[in-house]
Amino acid sequence: MNQETDKNEQVPKAMEITSPRTAEQPGPQIPKTGTQYEAGHGPNDGHDHGDDDHDHDETASYVPTIISLVLLLGGILLDYLDVPWFTTYVRLAVYGIAYLLVGGKVVWHALRNITKGNVFNEFFLMSMATIGAFYIGEYAEGVAVMLFYVIGEHFQEAAVARSRKSIKDLIDNRPEIVTVLRNGQATEVKPQQVSIGDTIQVKAGEKVALDGELLSEQSSFNTAALTGESKPDTKSKGETVLAGMINLDKVIDIKVTSAYEDSALSKILKLVEDAGSRKAKTQQFITRFAKIYTPIVVFAALGLALLPYFFVADYVFNDWLYRALIFLVISCPCALVISVPLGYFGGIGAASRNGILFKGSNFLDLITTVDTIVMDKTGTLTEGVFKVQGIKTYGLQETELVALTAALESKSSHPVAQAVVQHAGDSYKHLTVSDVEEISGHGLKGMVDGKSVLAGNGKMMRKFHISYDPEIDAIVDTIVMVAIENQFAGYITIADKIKTDAPETVRQLHALGITNITMLSGDKDSIVQQVAASLKIDKAYGGLLPQDKVSKVEELKQQGRTVAFVGDGINDAPVITLADVGLAMGAMGSDAAIETADVVIQNDQPSKIATAIHIGKATKQIVWQNIGLAFGVKLLVMAFGAFGVATMWEAVFADVGVAFLAILNAIRIQRMDFGKKD
Structure with a gap:
């Protein structure tokens, strides 16, 4: 889903590259203990x-x-x-x-x-x-x-x-034995012997050994080993649970989705x-x-x-x-x-205890020289949890607009798309969807129950010559515009929430001598400027495609600035790689984040950016x-x-x-x- 907000489009394998900086001057490993x-x-x-x-x-x-x-x-x-x-x-x-x-x-x-x-x-x-x-x-x-x-x-x-x-002690805390359910019987085996698709059982107080999907209705987890945060994280049925988390509530069942050596914890330990x-x-x-x-x-x-x-x-x-x-x-x-x-x-080691993973000591040095920090908006400075605020239709019922839009949006994993799907409930599930195409920086198009449906931003409407009231562009909230059979059918407004520690993050970065804090976003410019003003960010640019973000960072580097880019590590993989220091926010379990970023912040707190600089200094x-x-x-x-x-x-x-x-x-x-x- 590519509306006027940052996009969680999946990065092709070609983009899942390791930054060339991480390979410079490879030296021997930190010595193991022995004689x-x-x-x-x-x-x-x-x-x-x-x-x-x-x-x-x-x-x-x-x-x-x-x-x-x-x-x-x-x-x-x-x-x-x-x-x-x-x-x-x-x-x-x-x-x-x-x-x-x-x-x-x-x-x-x-x-x-x-x-x-x-x-x-x-x-x-x-x-x-x-x-x-x-x-x-x-x-x-x-x-x-x-x-x-x-x-x-x-x-x-x-x-x-x-x-x-x-x-x-903080990271490699995987249990040596795991209880796996096979043919209705609970069997204790080594985690390496568990296959993808198996169901494992985790008792209260036990550590999760493998990445998986929660099959039980709900449970709370201590994620300190992964994120450095002691605050419990509550997961619901269908959500991802990662190896290293500690189950705090009751006996739960988890469907394994990654092999032992491919778990997020294994990758983090290898990275350290x-x-x-x-x-x-x-x-x-x-x-x-x-x-x-x-x-x-x-x-x-x-x-x-x-x-x-x-x-x-x-x-x-x-x-x-x-x-x-x-x-x-x-x-x-x-x-x-x-x-x-x-x-x-x-x-x-100190960074690891604070939920920050540096891929090399060269980045500990380099982060102290950064004078410009460029940030993504959605998922970095804002929660990335969108909710539908309002619906406006033209010539059809609200329920029909929502159902048709949700059916198309169900084919996208972007938070904006998921907000529409969540709001629709089960109303769209009887509809058939085909020929879905994602147009980068614009939105989605496809066939829903035999009708052509477009869902995206103003650029999407203009691309397909769909006329609409230009005053809609003045709305500050994120907007999903919908056209059915080449006719403008209405729009859905969606809003995000600024993270609680985002204002303090900007203050700390300015105090550390960062002279230029810039926010780049695919979201509409009016929203971006509103967020930037409330956070006192120096410069902000909205309505950007992924390649536009790359151009902005290149422009800053040409000015002689040392640039750190902070993003979600998936849709921002190219610009993370381009920056002098690339930081991935809240990137637990993301292969693209671990591969492309120089520094991985394991939770989604932007304040950890300042902590990383403090540790480097x-x-x-x-x-x-x-x-x-x-x-x-x-x-x-x-x-x-x-x-x-x-x-x-x-x-x-x-x-x-x-x-x-x-x-x-x-x-x-x-x-x-x-x-x-x-």
Whole structure:
């Protein structure tokens, strides 16, 4: 149905495309938890941690670290007590075992990377520094460098595991067993074994395992896992129920409409899992920077060890080598390559808890630069729930006009069409409908009980040369004009309702520095201007076809603006793809929305747009705090080390300490409350 309002026309498969932006700079996945070498430092090309088994007991990965720590402390104590039997060879054996337990794999990865042409990375830095420490007899310090490096890895592993768990606790809450009704018998099976068309039974308090259609008369559901909202959602017979919802009332029956792996919840979980593979520009910068920075510090350390020979009278090689080793330890970019991707992953997790899904960390960054937000009207700023307000006929009974119109409109899923159908009740169901054609931006035409019927807007009437009173165009409400047998037969007025949080959304966006809020709609211009005025929207355009919306967004981008478009993700798929950041509103279960949008807002609250921007800004702030902290401390300690003021112990604690603080700061976003800004 294409009247003078936004259209819910189905997007052809050709339109169901993935935004090319979501594919830019694909990186490796956010690391899964396991050993410290599997965890790595997040998305960084220089961090090849091998293909160790991810399924072994995570606790076992801490055993070598604990043994190494015991041996190190024992060796230091024996050195301090000057025990006679703790001879050179025994000492080397104790510290050597302690070193191999934590540093063996690091050295192995350094050697393996060298064979691949990837020389300059933190594995190489750590290996050079610690082997050098052993060369000059500083065994304890060599072990300590590796030990604290691995402890830092354990902290990162724990932080990643915590972030993953917080997301999965909220989203991946599908039950492992479902009750399916077959041949009148209730059988418990795994959700993967349920077929489309089967009927499943869900008791009060149970989670729905699969998407389906409610067969029972009515029930209320907790949708917090999907939308971030705790307010119960009441569903009636025939309405869609999604996996992840919790049944609150009584035992209900649901007809399964999607396979387990195709459910909305599965797609959302996959989307969150994949989000870490799309790097923000800051992450890409750190990756490129590390590749340039690491060889520079290696050659600087080499120069620090050798060049003083030509300038210092009392040059002692081991003294200057020690300074160079300190320089290498503190120069390791661990804190950067740990905390930056972890900060973005934390932002993605925080957004998920608020019912907002970012398809990649690049969009967390990009949404903070948006200066123009373009919004659809119907379903975004208004409820999209239309009701018939009035009926005017010319030459026939009102009941006949409604029945003929409803019969034709029953072939459309648009909210305006459904409003007419709902108002008609059963009065149209005995009528036969054929030859239905939907004309984009105009309306529907077809044959109803042998009569040609047109239902649409003024453009539809003019297209088929149907004359009508021009004063009808001045009516503010949405109008469905009807022509029967090429004669104007009357019109039906329909009204929508502005969402309760829409005014606050516009206020928040202006407060965030969004200088241009524009509303684009296929609805008649008088309605669009009325809504825009009541919401204090900067600019509004009505009577637009889908291609007109694309043209408007292209025009804004040509002006040098960074544009975010917010729509329903179905009829607006082309313009969502075109925008710098495409947001799909209330798009649960919509394949087109999940595929084309960069950000999916799981409920229909426009206030979540401002929340998404707040989360993006908070994430970016934390990431740059970590970068500043890491650079500041490292430069200070490198300078002290070069002048012989700092020892390797200070270098170790500074490096690990900075990494630890960066990790704590990165996961801080997980604790932030963005609800106040909703």
